[in-house]
Each structure stands twice: as structure tokens, then as C-alpha cells.
Amino acid sequence: MSELAFLTIVEASRRIAKRELSPVELTEACLSRIAALDNQLDSFVTVTAERARTEAKAAEAAIMASAPRSRLHGIPYCLKDIFDTAGIRTTAMSKLLADNVPTRDSHCQEKLAAAGSVLLGKNATWEFAHGGPSWDVLFPPARNPWDRTCSPAGSSSGSAAAVAAGLSPATLGSDTGGSIRGPAAACGIAGLKPTYGLVSRRGVLPNCFSQDHAGPLAWTTEDVAILLQAIAGHDPEDPGSADVTIPDYSAALTGSVKGMVIGVPTAWLEKEAPPSPATMAAFEAALAVFRGLGASVRPVTLPPIEQFDDVKKTIAISELFTIHAADLRTRPELFGTSLRYRIIAGGLVRAEDYIQAMRLRTDLARSLQAVLSTADVLMLPTAEPAGKLEPVPHSSLFTRPSLTAAFNVGGNPALSVCSGFDTRGLPFSLQIVGRLFDEATVLRAGDAYEKATPWRDRRPVF
Numbered sequence: 312m313s314e315l316a317f318l319t320i321v322e323a324s325r326r327i328a329k330r331e332l333s334p335v336e337l338t339e340a341c342l343s344r345i346a347a348l349d350n351q352l353d354s355f356v357t358v359t360a361e362r363a364r365t366e367a368k369a370a371e372a373a374i375m376a377s378a379p380r381s382r383l384h385g386i387p388y389c390l391k392d393i394f395d396t397a398g399i400r401t402t403a404m405s406k407l408l409a410d411n412v413p414t415r416d417s418h419c420q421e422k423l424a425a426a427g428s429v430l431l432g433k434n435a436t437w438e439f440a441h442g443g444p445s446w447d448v449l450f451p452p453a454r455n456p457w458d459r460t461c462s463p464a465g466s467s468s469g470s471a472a473a474v475a476a477g478l479s480p481a482t483l484g485s486d487t488g489g490s491i492r493g494p495a496a497a498c499g500i501a502g503l504k505p506t507y508g509l510v511s512r513r514g515v516l517p518n519c520f521s522q523d524h525a526g527p528l529a530w531t532t533e534d535v536a537i538l539l540q541a542i543a544g545h546d547p548e549d550p551g552s553a554d555v556t557i558p559d560y561s562a563a564l565t566g567s568v569k570g571m572v573i574g575v576p577t578a579w580l581e582k583e584a585p586p587s588p589a590t591m592a593a594f595e596a597a598l599a600v601f602r603g604l605g606a607s608v609r610p611v612t613l614p615p616i617e618q619f620d621d622v623k624k625t626i627a628i629s630e631l632f633t634i635h636a637a638d639l640r641t642r643p644e645l646f647g648t649s650l651r652y653r654i655i656a657g658g659l660v661r662a663e664d665y666i667q668a669m670r671l672r673t674d675l676a677r678s679l680q681a682v683l684s685t686a687d688v689l690m691l692p693t694a695e696p697a698g699k700l701e702p703v704p705h706s707s708l709f710t711r712p713s714l715t716a717a718f719n720v721g722g723n724p725a726l727s728v729c730s731g732f733d734t735r736g737l738p739f740s741l742q743i744v745g746r747l748f749d750e751a752t753v754l755r756a757g758d759a760y761e762k763a764t765p766w767r768d769r770r771p772v773f
Contacts, residue, residue, distance in 0.1 A: 315336060315337055315341075316341055316343075316344045316477040316478070317770060318332075318480060319480060319529070319533070319534050320382070320383070320386055320481055320529060320533075320534040320537050320538070321382075321531070321534060321537070323337055323386055323480060324382040324383070324384075324385075324386060324537070327374060327379060327384070328374075328378065328379050330374070330375070333367075333371050333385075334367040334368075334370040334371045334374070334384075334385030334386075335364070335367045335368055335371050337367070337387060338363050338366075338367035338387050338429050338431075339364075341363075341387045341431055341478060341480075342358070342363060342431065344476075344477055344478050345358055345431065345432075345478045345479075348476060348773055349473075349478060351454065351459055352453060352456055352459065352469075352472050352473075352476055352478075353435055353450065353451045353452065353454060353469070354434055354435055354453045354454075354463075354469040354470075354472040354473040354476065354478060355431075355432045355433065355434060355435065355469060355478070356392050356402065356404065356433050356434065356449075356450045356469070357392070357399065357400055357432045357433040358431065359399060359430055359432045359433075360431075360432075362399075362430060363387065363429050363430060363432075366428075366429040366430065367385065367429045370384055370385035370427050370429060373427065379427070380426070380427055381427060381541065382537050382540075382561075383423065383427060383428045383481075383537065383538070384427030385427060385428075386428050386480060386481060387428070387431045387479055387480060387481070388423060388428050388429070388430065388431065388480070388481035388482055388483070388538075389431045389432050389433065389434050389470065389473055389478075389479045389482045390420065390432075390470075390482065390483050391434050391436050391440070391466075391469070391470045391482070391483060391484045392404060392433040392434055392435065392469075393440050393485060393516040394419060394433075394483060394514065394515055394525075395415060395417040395514035395515070396413060396416060396417070396420055396430070397413055397414055397415050397416045398412060398413075398414075399412065399413075399433065400412050400433070401433065401516070402449050402450075403436065403438060403439045403440065403516050404436050404437065404438045404439075404443075404448045404449050404450055405448060405645070405646070405647070405650075406448065406449055406645040406646075407638055407642070407645045407646070409449055413514070416514060417511075417514025418511035418513040418514055418548070418549065419483055419511065419514070419515070419525055419542045422541050422542045422544075423483075423541060423542065428481070428541075434453070434467070434468075434469030434470040434472075434473055434482060434484075435450055435451075435468055435469030435472075436465070436466050436467060436468060436469060436470075437452075437465040437490075437649075437650075438646070438649070438650045439516060439518060439634075439635070440465075440466040440467075440485055440487065440490060440518045441487075441631060441650055442646070442649035442651070442653055443465050443466060443468075443647070443649055443650075444462060444465060444468070444649075444701075444702070445647040445649045445650070446702070447647045447648060448647040452700065453468040453469040454472065454700060455472060455475075455498060455700070455737075456472055456475045456476035456771035456773075457475070457498070457499065457697070457736060457737050457738065457771045458697070458735065458736070458737060460699060460700060461497075461697040461698065461737065462497060462697050462701075463475075463494050463497050463498050463697065463700075464493035464494045464496065464497035464697065465490060465493065465494065466484075466490040467482075467484025467485060467486070467491050467493075467494045467495075467502070467528065468494050470482040470483070470484040470494065470528050471484070471494030471495050471497065471498035471528055472494075472498055474500050474529060474530060475498035475499055475500050475530075475770075475771055476771055476773075477770065480529060480530065480534065481527070481529050481534065481538055482527070482528050483525060483526065483527055483538070484502065484527075484528050485515060485518070485524065485525050485526070486504040486523075486524045486525075486526060486715075486719065487518045487522050487523050487524070487627060488522070488623055488627065488715060488716040488719050489693075489694070489713055489714075489715030489716060489719075491503065491504050491524070491526050491727075492504055492694075492715050492726075492727035492742060493693065493694050493715060493727075494528070495693070495727040495740070496693035496727045496729075496738065496740030496742075497694070497696070497697040497738070497740075498738065499729040499737075499738030499740075499766070499769075500530055500729065501529055501531055501534070501535045501726065501727065501728050501729075501761075502526070502527070502528040502535070502726070502727050503526045503527055503535050503724065503726045503750070503753070503754070504524045504715075504719070504724065504725045504726075505525075505526045505539065505543065505724050505750060506723060506724045506747050506748045506749075507522075507524060507551065507553075507719075507722030508551050508553030508555075508722070509543050509553060509555070509724075509750070510524065510525045510526060510539075510544075511525070511542075511544075511548070511549040511552050512524075512549050512551065513546055513548045513549045513552075517630075517634055518627070518630075518631060518634075519626065519631060520551070520630050520634075521551075521630060521669075522623065522626065522630075522719040522720070524719070525542070527539055527542065531758070531761055531767055532564070532726065532728060532754055532757035532758040533561070533564055533758050533761075535726070536560040536561050536564060536758070537560075537561060539750060540557070540559070540560050543557050543750075544557055553748070558751050560750060560751055560754055563751035563752070563754060564754060564758040564759075565755060565759075566758065566759050566762060567604075567605070567755075567759065568604045568605060568606045568755065568756055568759045569604065569605030569606070570605060570606070570607075571601070571605075571687045571756065572606070572607055572609065572685075572686045572688075573598070573601055573606050573607065573608045573686060573688055573690050574609060574610070574611035574682060574683070574685065574686030574688070574689045574690070575598070575608060575609070575610055575611065575689070575691065576612070576616075576689065577610040577611075577612075578612060578613070579613065579616045579691065579714070580594075580691060580692075583615060583616045583712070584616050584712040584713075586692050586695060587695060589696075589733055589734075590692050590695055590696070590739060591692070593692070593730050593731045593739035593741075594690075594691070594730070594739075594741065596730070596731065597690070597730045597731075597741045597760065598690065600760060600763055600764060601690075601756075601760065603763075604759060604763060608690075609686070611685065612682070613678065613679065613682055613717070614675050614679075616712060616713075616714075616717065617712070618671065618675060619675055620712060620717075622668045622671050622675060622720055623713075623716040623717075623719060624716075625660060625664055625665060626665065628654075628656050628657035628660060629657050629660045629665045629668075630657075631654055631657045632655075632657025632658045632660070635650075635654050636654075636658065639654050639655070639658075649705050652705035652706075653705060672720055675717075675720055675721065676720060676721040679717070679718075679720075679721040679723065680721070680723075680747065683723070683744075683745070683746045684746075687746075687752055687756075688743050688744060688752060688756055689743075689744040690741065690742065690743055690744070691714055691742050691744075692714060692730075692739070692740060692741065692742060693715060693727040693740035693741065694714060694715070694740060696733050696735070696737040696738060696739060696740075697737050697738075715742065718744050722747060723744050723745060723746065723747055724744070724745045724746075724747075724748075724749065724750045724753050725742055725743070725745075725753070726743045726744075726753050726754065726756075726757045727740050727741070727742050727743075728740065728741050728743070728761060729741075729766045729767070730760075730764075730766065731766060732766075738766075741760065743756050743757055
């Protein structure tokens with residue numbers, strides 16, 4: 312069962328297509344592992360076991376009758392519990408939505424269902440993908456499978472933990488300032504924040520309208536590419552959705568980065584938000600791998616990271632307040648204290664500050680795109696390895712520098728992949744950032760790095 316649960320999407324899909332593996336077997340392996348281990352992780356808030364079995368049987372019958380209709384046909388997956396699922400509770404971990412059962416699927420869920428995938432359930436998050444980690448909300452916070460005393464980061468916490476632990480080969484999360492990439496980094500998996508507008512957010516509970524992104528998490532970049540293929544595309548029901556041509560992401564994974572130009576924001580890493588020596592050593596080692604593969608590395612100069620952080624936070628908390636103001640005024644006791652604190656902060660932002668932040672955001676985004684016209688990708692660490700799972704000051708959201716938020720401000724695609732392990736056995740992470748709508752190059756770089764390094768061979772032990 313463990314061997315099946317640790318199959319990548321690529322390998323499981325290959326075996327299913329050759330009729331060497333039944334979707335029913337694969338689904339039962341995942342459900343068995345969830346039942347045996349998730350009481351140690353709390354990565355799921357809802358397990359849809361009977362539905363999964365029904366969908367797996369239907370997938371098996373359809374595949375036996377003809378052939379898989381996609382590479383995700385018969386593949387189990389789960390969803391961060393802010394994606395609407397018709398007839399299945401969607402809570403965002405909040406007491407405000409304890410009894411919320413949507414009548415319509417989110418756009419992403421519709422896409423995965425159409426691909427023939429098998430829904431295992433809904434994953435733990437931070438409250439409304441923002442307030443946490445919290446112990447005064449609807450469910451306990453998820454734990455990190457590499458060390459269950461450590462945090463899986465947020466807010467796609469349960470999603471990343473479930474994939475790393477082999478409970479599901481695929482999941483979707485959301486990212487407003489790093490909420491796909493941070494958990495992917497903490498849990499040692501691959502997680503992509505796509506370009507703003509590439510993946511519809513219709514039916515995904517909002518955090519910040521202008522910076523929310525929905526995207527895939529999986530064990531490998533190659534698996535992320537398959538998931539992105541299924542969910543990317545224009546949706547007229549999402550006002551932020553972009554009508555662009557969707558390339559074949561898997562075909563872009565040539566394994567070669569020869570001639571690729573990598574930009575490194577040296578001022579960020581040396582002066583403005585310097586990572587720990589161990590994290591920088593892992594990053595330098597990752598750059599050495601790319602040099603060995605034929606890429607070139609050069610320093611680039613971006614606007615100060617503090618400007619990106621200030622713009623992101625000003626806009627995000629203003630829009631957060633707009634989303635939750637009515638409930639804050641009428642039933643504040645149903646919010647966890649972490650989220651309530653952060654919503655209140657948004658109510659103190661003046662209109663002129665919000666407008667000025669939006670204006671500066673445009674300037675910063677243009678500067679970022681200009682730098683990326685001189686390099687194929689940017690690279691930097693995603694975050695430090697996971698810290699302890701414990702309450703943090705609510706103000707930490709506003710005081711900690713972020714190596715991820717700038718790319719929500721710019722809207723650029725950004726991928727986090729595992730780049731080794733520290734002395735505690737916790738993952739290091741590498742962040743790869745690309746030009747707008749150039750996910751293909753970002754994924755090509757991540758895939759080439761994973762295939763040139765041994766990190767995908769190591770799994771958490773329970």
C-alpha cells in the first residue's frame with residue numbers, strides 16, 4: 312500500500328494506461344494511508360472515502376472499456392478547504408462556515424472532475440487562508456510530516472503535508488503572498504503559483520482579490536505540470552482570468568537548461584533579507600547544479616524588497632477587510648483571534664494609502680518585468696526550513712520580510728522545489744520565478760534540477 316501511495320502522477324498514470332494498476336487499488340492505498348497516519352498530521356478536515364471509491368470504480372470501468380481520457384484519469388487528489396465542492400462541506404477552517412455546503416463546484420474542481428480524477432477530500436488550511444496557525448478555529452492545524460512538532464507553513468498547510476506524507480499524489484492550494492510556495496518549501500515538495508489570471512479562482516474563497524492565485528502542489532515538478540495542464544485556461548466567470556494560449560507544459564520538460572540565464576537578486580539576499588548561512592549554502596549548491604547543467608548565473612537588481620512587502624501588505628489587508636467587514640461587525644466572536652486581529656488592521660488603512668499602494672504596485676511590477684527581460688528566470692530561496700508549530704504573534708504577518716510576496720505583487724509564475732535537507736532532516740527550498748505566462752520555462756528549470764539531484768528519493772518516515 313505504501314509503495315502505491317508514493318507513486319508519482321507520472322508513474323501511476325503510466326501504469327493505469329497500461330492496465331497494470333487499477334484506479335481502485337490506487338485509491339484504496341491512499342485511503343488506507345490516510346486512515347492509518349492522518350491522525351498524526353491533521354492534514355485532512357474532510358475525507359470523502361465513499362465518493363472516492365465510487366469515482367475510482369467509474370474510472371476503472373471507463374478505462375477498461377476504452378482508454379484514459381487524460382493523464383489524471385483515475386488519479387486521486389485533494390483540495391485545500393477553500394475550494395467549493397458541491398454537496399461537500401467547504402469551511403476554510405472557520406466557525407463562520409461550519410455548515411457551509413456549496414451547491415456548485417469551483418472551476419478547478421470542475422476541471423479535475425472532467426479529467427476523471429478521484430477526490431479524496433479537503434485539506435486543512437489557515438482560517439480563510441490567512442489567519443494562523445490557529446488553535447481556536449474549526450479544526451486543529453496541520454503538522455509537518457518530516458517532524459510533527461514543526462509547522463508545514465501556511466496557508467496551504469494540509470495540502471502540502473498530505474502530498475509529502477504520501478496520502479495523496481496531487482492537490483490544489485492558493486497563494487496570496489506565498490501560501491503555495493511556503494508549504495511546498497516546508498514539506499519538501501513542488502508547488503507552483505501560476506501567473507495571475509492563468510488559473511480561475513471562481514469558487515475559491517477569496518483572501519485578496521488582486522493577489523490571489525490558485526495552483527497545484529505535487530511531489531515533482533513533472534506532476535505539477537500535469538496538474539497545471541488540467542486547470543489552466545480562461546474562465547469568463549473570473550474577472551481576473553486571462554485569455555491566453557495554453558502550451559503543452561509536459562512537452563516543455565526537456566531536461567535541458569543549457570544556455571538558460573539565471574538572475575539572482577543579490578541585494579535582497581546579502582543586505583535586505585539575508586537568509587541563514589545554511590539556507591544560503593543550500594542555495595549556492597543549487598546554483599552550482601544549474602551551472603553544471605550549462606546555465607549561466609548573474610546578479611540582478613530589483614527594487615527594494617521592503618517596497619514589495621509594504622505594497623503587498625497594504626493592499627492585502629485592505630481587501631481582506633472588505634471581504635470580511637460585515638461578519639467582523641456582526642459576529643466577531645466566530646473568527647479566530649489571529650484572523651480577527653489581521654482583519655481589524657485592514658480597517659485602519661486609509662483610501663489614499665490603498666490607492667498609492669496600487670500605484671506603486673504598478674511601478675514595481677514593471678520593474679520586475681524589465682529585469683526578467685534580461686534573464687530567463689530568477690532564483691532565490693523560498694523560505695527557511697520549517698520552524699516549530701506554535702502560536703506566533705499576530706503582528707508577525709506585518710513584521711517579517713518575505714522572499715515570496717514580491718511575485719504576488721508582480722503576478723509572475725513562481726515555483727518552489729526541494730533543494731536538500733538541513734541537519735535536522737528538514738527540507739531546504741529553491742524558488743524559481745519566470746516571465747508572465749512563461750510557466751513552461753519555470754517548470755523546465757524545476758524539472759531539470761529535480762532530475763539532476765537525489766532529493767526526490769527521500770520521503771518522511773512514520
